[in-house]
Amino acid sequence: MSLTFLHPEAGWLLLLLPVFVWWARKAAPLRLVLRLAVFAALIAALAQPSLIYPRRGAPQVFVVDQGDRLSPAVREQVREAVTAAVARRRADGPVTVIQRGGAPLKLRADRFVLLGAKPSDDSLTKALALALNVLPQGAKGRITLVSDGLSTDRDWGRAVDGLLSRGVAVDTVTLAAGRQDAFIARVATPVVGAGEHIPLHVGLEGAGQGLSIAVFDGARRVAAIGPFDLDGALTVSLSLPGEPSGYHALRLELSRDGQVVSRYQTDLAVQDPLPLLYANGRQAGAGAALQRLLGDGVRVETRAPATLGTMNLAAYRAVMLDDVPASALSASSQARLVAAVREGGLGLVVSGGEAAFAPGGYADTPLAAALPVEIRQDELTEDPSVALAVVIDTSGSMLGAPLDLGKQVARLAVRKLTPADSVGVVEFYGGRQWVAPMQPARDIPEVERAIGRVQAQGGSEHLFGALQEAYYGLQNTQARYRHILVISDAGVNADRYPQLIRHIAEDQVSVSTVLVGGSAEGEARMAQWARLGRGRFYVVNDEFSLVEINLKQPQQKPEPGVKRGGFVLAASAPAYGWSGLTAPPPALDGYARVGGRPLADTLLRTGTGDPVLASWQWGAGRVTALMTEPVGEGAAGWRNWDGYGDWLRRLIARTADRRPDWDVRLGRVGGQVSIVAQRVRGGGDGVPSLRLLGDGGGEQFLAPVARAPGLFTATVQVASDRPVRVEVGEAESVTRAALPAFAGGDPDRPLSEADAMPLDQLSRLTGGEAFDTVAALAAKPGFQGEEAAALDLWGWLCWLALALYLADILYRRWPPRRTAAGA
Template identity: 25%
Template sequence: MGIEFKYPLLLLLLLPAFFVVFLYLKNGNSFKKGEARIISAIRITVFTLLILALSIPQLYLPIKGERVVFLVDRSASVTGTEAESLAWIEESVKHKGAKDEFAIASFAENIVLDQNLGNQSESLTEFNGAINETETNMESGLQFASSLIPQNSSGRIVAFTDGNETIGNSTEAAKLLKNRGIELDYVQVNSKVGEDMALSDLKVSPSLYEGEEASVSLSVNSNINQTAQIRLFLNNKEILQQKIDVKEGKNEYAFSYEALGSGLQVLKAEIESEGDTFIENNALQAITNIKGKPKVLIVQSDESDHLQKALQSSDLEMNTVMPEKMPTNLSGYLQYQSIIFNNVQATGITEKQMELIEQAVREFGVGFMMAGGEESFGLGGYFKTPIEKLLPVEMEIKGKEEMPSLGLMIVLDRSGSMDGQKLELAKEAAARSVELLREEDTLGFIAFDDRPWVIVETGPLKDKEDAVEKILSVTPGGGTEIFTSLEKAYSELEDLKLQRKHIILLTDGQSSGGGDYDAIIENGKEKNITLSTVAIGQDADRALLEDLAEQGSGRYYDVTDASVIPSILSRETVMATRTYIEDNPFYPLVQNDPEWSSLFKDGIPQMNAYIAVTAKPRAKIPLLSEKEDPILAQWQYGIGRTIAFTSDFSGKWSGDWARWNKWSDFINQLVTATLPQYDSEPFRVSVSKGSEQTTVNLESLTNQSLPIETTVLTEDGGEVKTNAKLVAPGKYEVMVPEKEGMYFLSIKQANEHGEMINYQTGFAIPYSDEYLLEGTNHDLLGELASITTGKKLDKEADAFRPLQQKAFSQQDFSIVLVAFAFLLYFVEIAIRRFGLPSFLRKRQQAYATEESNGVNAHKVIQTNPSAQYKTTESNIKVVKEKTANKKKAVKKQKIRENPITDEEREERMRRLLEAKKRRS
């Protein structure tokens, strides 16, 4: 037991407190000197109590019993040892004392509390918390275990682990345990991993030439001798398959393949063997940049080859795909130098694919071109999509007052099955459609479940914001009944005097009731009303919806990915007007642009049609229509270059251009203008994996230390937050989170001449070290135990052995001191107000008299030293005189303290006279 002050320096305040009380006592009234002494004693006591309270005194009381936290490693490297650890804990608990307490926690990448701290007599029989076994974070585990032990109290942590941490720094955690007086013991856990092979390294040159024989080296770690199979994939296409004989330990292999194509290519290696324990360590990835012919991806819906024929004379490698076959990851686009959308509608392309293309253009310099046609630009449904964002033109037509009047009814299913993403995207799509309409247009919006609900009353669109707000407020409801709602939509439009009337029906279910659809659609045709339908998901009544669209002279859309709904509605809204197509033959106007003017020095052919769009402010417009609409527009988007050609490549719209002798030259120049312009090898890139982060090391081959900008994207297009820092002349570091996968890196740097250098590459972060075949890390475990004066445990009973540093509980008793100080303070106030109590006053007066006599005697002795020998004979006389003097002093003191007034004196005299008369 002991006392400790939290703020001991405050005790120095006692010095000025004593000094102030001394001054009070010295200058006090001598007549009340005894009272002053008592008040001084009280004050110094109050000051002392308050100063002690301010310094926060804490009483340390010994705690009986030990506190032990069992911390169990449940990561992949010790898979199968959980039962063994629990059995060890159960046996250990049998040896604990009555006052001993214990807790059980488990860890891997995360931590789970399995049994709270207490003096229970039994331990749990199985772990009940979910754990992420892909990493071992001993640091977090130790920190959590220490938090279970009360602050300012010692204890013990018993760790069951193999010591192979993959993230965190357990040494730092052990130092904190030492500061708290917590011991760390460990029980060695031996991995029960069976037969396993692991790919530990994959190397390929970061830069290759097309046609080059590329060398690939592989490292395989194995704990058995066995035959395995190696597969190599290039951009997910298998290029090699071979059987190999693997020996126990580390094995090195070399393979080769012919580098074909161009651009960034992802190489993946896989190993397969029988009885393999971990599949997580069976694959690795690397990236290489193949230099050769520019590679172009052509996306088109039909099988026409007009564009391919026009590009035959160019030195381009072309790959043509349908929209449904487009890549779904970022690497699928980075292998191309340019992407061409040839009359492709947005309804066949998911929002995610559009986002990947936008990122490939903006961050990696891939070119992009969109050509016109009946299914392109605004007619294709690209309004407010990522594709519109990267193009130099906007899909919406501005300033076109001569457009025909339009009445649009949207009928949206709000049944319970639409709840979630489907309903949210459908509402967003309807809101986009509102933005495409003019204030003169008519809009109506009906949401239905088992009955129609009018959300926006059919009428001129005077307040777009109000209409959008109402649409976005729709919530899911009950069942599905289509006919009544569709009938109401037709009745709302049939009597309106409009040039275009169109209904869009969206549903994901089947109608609970029937109705005469043929009658309302036929009647609608007579009133110039058209109908398009959208089937969402697998449960929609496709047959009914397709039939309704066919009868209603509209379009049917079968949606499997809800993200295309906004594109469908914007396409339908644009198609309803049919005014985006300018189909009067004309001669384009050539602007004064040296890049393009040379093609038209001998004249310019006639063009039949184009899609009307609006140029963005920074766009360059080499070709204009007679109405000053863009025919050809281009600009820089990020580090990529994009072009919009609003006519087509088939000849239907381009007219005489398709028969022009420079037609192929024109198309080749269009594609060439989109190709990336960047230096191929300005940096050397290497990757080093840390405990929690991966470091991408960049070394400038020109040894320049100018600032750089870096962008890191994941395989699915997600951007990783990171910054590049200069660590040495010409050397940079980019820190990225420790997460397995393929990453793409874009580097931008302005050289000393102000020219922008762009470089694109990639890197792979391999699987967690948790899946490496390693034994117990005895060195780390021994170091952790020695830091905290712990040890390796071999006997279960040792877990509850006495701690080297006893545990104490802290009791703060500042409030008690403050309470006594206030009590004494009130006592002092009472004394100063009412004086000392009578018994204290008598004693004080007696002490004062004795002191006075003592002082007088002392003076006599000082003046006549021989007098001290004469006191023997007169001791009795002195005592009597002192007693008499004392009585007189008390009597005089009473008179002084209680003087008699005139009234009291008269009253006493009256009583004496009465008493005398009674005696007479």
């Protein structure tokens, strides 16, 4: 026992006591003593003295596992180590042992408690709470936990809070559980929509060979996998077919050699079908055909394109414009639709052929800027076919230089022709005849030789008949343009030529004229013929004024916006989130030609590189372009593709706004279920309805509590062996969430290592020590031995000073005693 002072420097104040004695020397002796005692007590209190004395150590509690999960060798090691540790600790303070399962240990403990009469006794939370209750209030004590950390529940949070608030240190020894037979430890069920394939991830633990898993929806077997071997922990993934909206109770059975060794029941919450607003421009009954193709996963609502400008687009997750021309969708409706995508997160799918993209007139429209493809109208250079009939004047007036010039003009004209054209040469003098009959222009040199053989002879009065002959020869030709080229010196006097030429021109045959030699009168006459024949007039006076008469003039015309035929598709590099949609589908029968955008994900292309499927993020939403009609002529070959409906449904779902209206989180602590609902879509501020659905179809409405704008919570009591089904709704929108019963509804299911308490973290959190082995625990000496305690005296000294001060006041005010004599 010893006395210590926290502030010994306060003792210097004792030097003031002699000064006080001198100042109060005339006072009564007793009063002087009382006042000196008051000041001395106050100075001693300021020094804050403490009395240190030894006492026995704080209480010790051992929580020890001896359940059947541990092997006999491990249980024996635990028994020996705990026996040695308890014997050593009893010298430091009282020891209590709480045993979980197994036969009672023979220990010399001050108190012994055995847990394990009921399955709930295996709760680690219950054991820790009992250990904390053993420690007296105000005594910190120490708890030693020798366990594998496995428990029938995970409700140890409150027990840990109690340990921290009391400042109780927990030492731990983590034991290795024995080898267990294979069992289903956990099942992860995602949030899915109606009709979607369901990925199911099953966590297995233990050991076994020749295992298989079967999944049942009621009495219907929906998936299976196996056989496989297991040694330790393993996660097995299965894919379940799409289910209609609502709740589905799934039962999983783990079998070996045909015998079920483990069961697990879980609930699957399937959301309502994805609402799709569908607008079609050309095809009757396309909405119903699309609904049959997509199945239950999408609810197709067909509307006329003109109504999109007034509809509530927020009620839908996606809008699909299928072969809708720009004329059917006003610019204001397009701007409203694009704004809903960019700002509200709406998904937009634009598809089609003859009435979409460039053929639909969307260039320079509000919608064109949001598309992940470039709308373009390519120009096609057309080299039209020509049928040419050359009429050469070989009358006597053409003798010499005029005929030579005419031959050269004719040769230059026919040299411009291609094998796709036709050509013929007619000469006239005293009569008319075909020097070269109408024929494909495949042998131009032969035609030139025929021209070279003509000779000037006879008169020119048969030009009229030659024109008729040329006209008749052109009538049977298949060419884009038909021409008659008249080469003459205009030495004719007939007045009936204008009427004939007008008739020829009305039959889409043009007449051009070339004057070689001749007079001014002849020049006026042939110029009039060319004008009436809708052709051209040329004058050739000598070889220096020769002209090349090119009747083949290439034309620019818009290239067809839709290509028809069989087109093999190739996949581009898979983009994020599109890996299941980029496998090349069957050949396409037709598509609209567009250009690609550098920032878009082009997923499918033709062999020539034209985009067929492209998508990109546009603000808060996504826009996808499919350059064909999903239920029309362009995709006719896809209707025999077994995976077409699922492929198209996933395409729409990937584009749509997939955010739920509410993010619903369920948590279970023992029998108490907590519900947290956070608004995700919509800007409403109303209170949602919360329904708890029972197994038998009953329902219970809960009162949500607003914690923040759009955030609501509720709690409800549900037995841990019952599943939880909750619906959160507002108006017609419903979001479902489910929580399976504890341990999958199987009370005999072995404890999972995933549910184990992290013992080393518990030691670090409470300031205890984590031992690697039970042998280390046995070798550890006593923690405290004889514990020292401190008693603070400054408070008592303050009370003493107060009492002395009151005694001084009482002495001064006490009436003086009178002796009997004085009376």
